[in-house]
Amino acid sequence: QKPVALLRLLVDKGFLYDRGKDLSIKYMKDMQFIAAMVPARCPYGVDPRFVRLFNVFSIAFPPEESIRRIYATILETFFTANAFDKSMQGSDLASRCTSVMMDVFNAVVAALPPTPAKFHYIFNLRDLGRITEGIMQVVPDKVNSVAATVRLERHEILRILNDRMVGDEDKAFLNEKIEEAVQKHFAAEAGGALADPILFGDFLPYHTIEDEGPGGDTVRLYEDMTDFNAIKPILDEVVEKYNMANKAMNLVLFDDCLDHVVRVHRLMRLPRGNALLVGVGGSGKQSITRLAAYTAGCDVFSVTLTRGYNEALFREDLKSLYAMIVEKPVAFLFTDNHVADEGFLELINNMLSSGMVPALFEESERDGIASNIRDEAVKKGALDSKEGAWNYYVSKCRDNLHVVLAMSPVGETLRVRCRSFPGMVNNTVIDWFVPWPEQALVSVAGVFLAKEDLPDANRQDIVTHMVLVHQSVMAQSEAFQLQLKRYNYVTPKNYLDFISNYRGVLRDERKKI
Missing domain, CATH: 3.40.50.300 (P-loop containing nucleotide triphosphate hydrolases)
Structure with missing residues (x-):
């Protein structure tokens, strides 16, 4: 409330006191004040003596029909002005894409309100704008059909809404609503659009661009990168190149x-x-x-x-x-x-x-x-x-x-x-970031133990045992929290330390032999 009191003095009287020894008055001339706020953000209200100094306007949230029209018009203009395929131009595709986005958005807002544990579940028009912005990153060279556009839209919805979800239950709910919306508005294209994994990016030609250097003919274009097998070899080489130029990262690129x-x-x-x-x-x-x-x-x-x-x-x-x-x-x-x-x-x-x-x-x-x-x-x-x-x-x-x-x-x-x-x-x-899945635990243990001299017959069993130990501790920690309301956090760092300790003890014991 102290800043509000200071602003009330300035707006009401037109001056402030200089915080020097003499507290001289400084008048502010030729100034206009415009304020904006979200009512829900101020639980105690605003001093009415401050509010009375303003002409107050309440800006209502736009009706859904207006929102649909705004984003449909943006997409229609984008597809028409950038020489996309004829099937993508006009109002039909833009209108249906907007309907998918709005159906999913409305379902999420209604079913997943913010809570103390999910304080970041705040969904607003910014999210719709970001989804639309993502769709508008493509060019006709890479996405030039209705089916590809629907798949792209699903990807952008997942990036903006799904990536913030905390648990598997919330993610399953969102994916169910996306599937329902796609089946409803794009039944013919649903098969390809709903296929997993779904990865869009522009670094597939990374090495070609690096070899050509500045001024080369190859450009980065936002495209469907198909699956993990397509991008893993590229990123493996990027990691090697990064490690030569910077402090080395011992990074395991699991899915x-x-x-x-x-x-x-x-x-x-x-x-x-x-x-x-x-x-x-x-x-x-x-x-x-x-x-x-x-x-x-x-x-x-x-x-x-x-x-x-x-x-x-x-x-x-x-x-x-x-x-x-x-x-x-x-x-x-x-x-x-x-x-x-x-x-x-x-x-x-x-x-x-x-x-x-x-x-x-x-x-x-x-x-x-x-x-x-x-x-x-x-x-x-x-x-x-x-x-x-x-x-x-x-x-x-x-x-x-x-x-x-x-x-x-x-x-x-x-x-x-x-x-x-x-x-x-x-x-x-x-x-x-959710806890590492089993595939990640197996990959990490396999990479770090690859340098150790272990019997081939026992190597996989050792990896499996490490994964089992880590998962068992996680399960017991969840039970501990439910029974005693106390947390025992089990992190990937603990798993890496477990592997490191095993390797250290193995080396020490072998020196004794």
Whole structure:
């Protein structure tokens, strides 16, 4: 309420007190005030003495018919203006695609409300816009039929809605609603559209583009990458290339890992694509982000905590970040371990919401930045003024910036932070990391034990036993939580430590022989 009291003084009286020794009055001239808020976000209401200073307008949520018409018109214009096949032009396909999207969206909103455990189940028009944006990433060279378009739409719905789901039950419900909607509106194309796995991306020609170098003829096009067997060899080579140029990552690319890499890579290739990766420690959030960024041609920036690291030092690091993103796309990897001060998240929230941190640059620094980029801004159609150049700079930085928040769901911390800083949910695409499936556990153990001298007859049994032990501990932890209401978190890091301890003990015991 303190900021509201300060604003009430400014709006009502037109001045503020300078917090110097003499508390001199500073009058603010030629200013108009426009405020916006979501009523549900303010549980205690707003001071009526503040509200009386405004003309208040209540903006009702648009009726469903209007929403359908908006997105159907956008898709119809896109398919018609970009020389897609005749079967895709006109209002029929756009209208049916919009109906699928709206049917699924309405079912999810009605059946999956936010709860304390599922605080991020906030579905709104932003999600419909992101689904539509994903559909509009394609070109006729790769998607030029009704069947391919329906499959693409299903993929985009899964990325925006399914990836944030916490449990198998919620995911099963969403997939059931998608299947119902596709069968209802695209019965003839349902077979191909509902086939799994479903992976869209633009890195299939990665090595060709790298070999050609800058100015080559091959371009990245968003397309259906068919299955994991098609992308695994490519990403295996990308990992090798990454390890030669950077600190080596010992990454096992099992199917679930590949799925997450494709999801994060998709956001790296979208302007203003930001991600909130939620998973317990050791899930691979940081490694996946670095691999996806490298594959997408983005640099990765993260802060390094030192003793006494505070907001002033964090702001200096952010200045370095903005010097990078004006040149090329950069992924800003920020984990919960980097939150030395909760005030850092306020700055992150501003970056997600507006693309810039308030008062990050001094006036002289802003003038220098605007002057350096002014010619480029004018060529791109910006106003030939200092303010026009600055707005162009902020917009360009926002397009090139990919904020990736890697957070743990353990405890209440993440829920409280997302409530305090809504940009963490509203301005990101959420990818919720579930426990590793059995196939992942087998793959990881197999890769790490491949270097050990084990009898061939017993190797697979040892791997199976490790998987069984880890799954047994997970099952007992769930029973422990149900009976005693206490949590024992079993993470992928525990599994990796288990394998590492086994290898260490094996080496030590062999030395004794």
